Amino acid sequence: MLCFVPVGCGLKKRLKGIIAEVLSLSSSSYVCNSYKVIGDIVFIRLHEMPKKHDKVLAEAIMSIHRNARTVLVPAGPVYGDFRVRGLKHIAGERKTVTTHVESGCSFSVYLDACYFSPRLSYERTRIAKQVKDGETVLNMFAGVGCLSLIIAKHSNASRTYSIDVNPLAFQFMQENIRANGSYGRIFPVLGDAKEIIEKRLCHVAHRVLMPLPQKALEYLSLALLALKSGEGWIHYYDIEHAGRSGNAVEKTMLKVAEKLATMNIDNKVSFGRVVRSVGPRWFQVVLDIAVRLV
Ligand SMILES: C[S@@+](CC[C@H](N)C(=O)[O-])C[C@H]1O[C@@H](n2cnc3c(N)ncnc32)[C@H](O)[C@@H]1O
Structure with missing residues (x-):
């Protein structure tokens, strides 16, 4: 089981490296503005990344996070009374339920039906x-x-x-x-x-x-x-x-x-x-x- 990893310099740098290597693009053109691991789901938001690269990138991310089973991107803003958001699956197993561990507690979370951050x-x-x-x-x-x-x-x-x-x-x-x-x-x-x-x-x-x-x-x-x-x-x-x-x-x-x-x-x-x-x-x-x- 994985823990939340904020967009630390190291990961951000590695991700930029992946963008450059895997996609043969200039990494400086793309900014990773959100990257978090919730249980065994990686949730990523990229600024100005053409959608056609989603899959290659997601697979590269899963190769870094060997325990990750799924990569999701947001499909819109958080909305409504329940504070949920649409999610788009881009790689791995098709699922939005996982178990996240934090401060000695485990939370079962359902990412497209309930709020969790x-x-x-x-x-x-x-x-x-x-x-x-x-x-x-x-x-x-x-x-x-x-x-x-x-x-x-x-x-x-x-x-x-x-x-x-x-x-x-x-x-x-x-x-x-x-x-x-x-x-x-x-x-x-x-x-x-x-x-x-x-x-x-x-x-x-x-x-x-x-x-x-x-x-x-x-x-x-x-x-x-x-x-x-x-x-x-x-x-x-x-x-x-x-x-x-x-x-x-x-x-x-x-x-x-x-x-x-x-x-x-x-x-x-x-x-x-x-x-x-x-x-x-x-x-x-x-x-x-x-x-x-x-
Ligand atoms: C931002 S989330 C809470 C996050 C939570 N405290 C945590 O640490 O994960 C807000 C929650 O309020 C709930 N909510 C919205 N309107 C409500 C209401 N009138 N009464 C009770 N709950 C409500 C939503 O369904 C949502 O789960």
Whole structure:
């Protein structure tokens, strides 16, 4: 089984070498802007590479990664409520399900039906380290359960409610909870986080995770509703634009502070950072926010 390999200099250089050798092209004309290994699937995105070279390139990649069984390229952007994307098979076995290992957990992932990104592994560990003994955590947008599983493995949280609206993500989450021996610590819930919190999970959590930037501001009041006696921690993710002299983290802090002020919520951002860049001058930002109803 393979682990995620970011586009490190070494691999990028080797890939450029392959482009030059195998395709007899000038490697400098083509930029490999995403290259990751998820389980035994290599996922690659090449900038300005003519499609006719896909197959030769994919086979060359599989010759470097001897455990790789499949090479996929994205067939469009991530879209919709489930945050999935079309994938095009270019070499090896035709499959989109694999098992990925991260920080001592194994995740069964279904790449064209459920969201999964190995690029969030540092963020998952960073959050897990903050969870205190005995806490109840609520993950509003859990996907196949990766963040909940890392928390169950690396903290002494008493329980983690793990919600997702995508039935297939829920099915894979259940499988992952079983495979990692986390039953009784993670409670998977299928449905819209808004309805689930309003009907069944008001005032239960010390800490709420909101790893869905597209719904963050809209669902912030639900995160507050899930907190025990209106106080605790919210890990808030959003997408923000910042020009050359701008600061995406500061802009997000301002936006959230304005929203919380309208709800009479005392808040302090203990930490904020850019998680990753998601487009030209667009950034995914996380804020760790201590909140208290005044
Ligand atoms: C970015 S993914 C979460 C990634 C996950 N935290 C991880 O570490 O892999 C966002 C998830 O939110 C789910 N989702 C979208 N709208 C939702 C809603 N209203 N309630 C619950 N889950 C929702 C999607 O199905 C998707 O799996």
